[in-house]
Amino acid sequence: MDLKIRKSAETYIIDVNGEMDLYNSYRLKELVMKMLEKKVEQFIINMENVDYIDSSGIGALIYICSTIKKMNLKLAICNIHGSVKKVIELTKLMGYFPIAGTVDEAIQKIAAE
C-alpha cells in the first residue's frame, strides 16, 4: 500500500494505492494521526485505487473516522468500489462512514458541512 497526499484549498486528499490489509493498514492510521498533530482539519481519503480491504483496513477507517468525528473536524471517504464496497456493506458501515462518490463530490460535501 502506498499513500500520497495532495492538497485542494484547505482540504488534504490522501490517495491510497494498493491493498489495505492486516499487514499495512496501521500506516494510514499513523499518517492521519501525524496530520492531526500538524493541525490538518479537513481530510479526504480517496479509495479509487484500493481493490482489497480486510477487517484491519476497515478497523483503520473506523479509528480515523471516530477520531476525526470526536475532534469535530471534517472527513469524507470517496471512490469506494468493488469488493471494498461489498465488505463495508456487509459490515453495515455505509451509513456510519462519511462517504462521497468522487473526489470532487467529497470536496463539495466537506465545503457544505
Next chain:
Amino acid sequence: MSQEQIKEILVNENHPLFDKTGMFNKEFPSDFRQIRYFTLLIVQKAPPEIKEINLLEQQISEIIKNAVKHGNRNNPDKKIRIWYSFSTTHAHLIVQDEGEGFQGIEEWNSFNRKRLQLFQDQNFDELGNFVSFRTQKSDEHDGGNAMFAAVEYWNDGVVYNAKRNAVAVGKTFPQRRVSVDIGK
C-alpha cells in the same frame, strides 16, 4: 426490528457444516506473516464464479487470521488445520486451531444484536460505540469487525464446535443462468 433474521454465531458441533466428507485439507504453522499466502493456497481451488473478485479470499483470510492470531496466539509450534470444498454454487470451510477456543461467543452475539438494532434505527451516533468488538486480548491492529461481515457473508452459517477452537462456515451462491440467444 424488521422480520429480517438476526444472524448469529452458533455453537453446535453436530451441525451439518462440520461434516468433512469429501473435503480437501491442509495444515499450516501459525505464521502471521503468511496468512494471506495460506489463504491463496486454499482459494486457488475455488472456481472464478464464486470468487467475486477477491471477496471470497478476503472472507477466508479473516477466518484463518482469527485461528492464527486469536486461537494460536501466533505460536509457531501450534498448527491450524483447514478443510475446504468449493463448487460454482458453494464454498465450505472448516478451520481448527490449537487454542483455548473463542469463549466470548454469547457476548459477541449480544453485541451484534445491539449493533444491528442501532443500524435498523439508523442511529449512527450510538452505532459508533458498536463498530468494533473488543476483548481484553484485542490489540490496536484488531479491527474487531471481521465476524460482523462473516455472519452476513456466510449465508449457510458460522458455527463453532463445543470447544470453540474450530469454526465451520458455508455459503451458497445462486446458480448463474447463462442465456443464449439462438436467434430466429
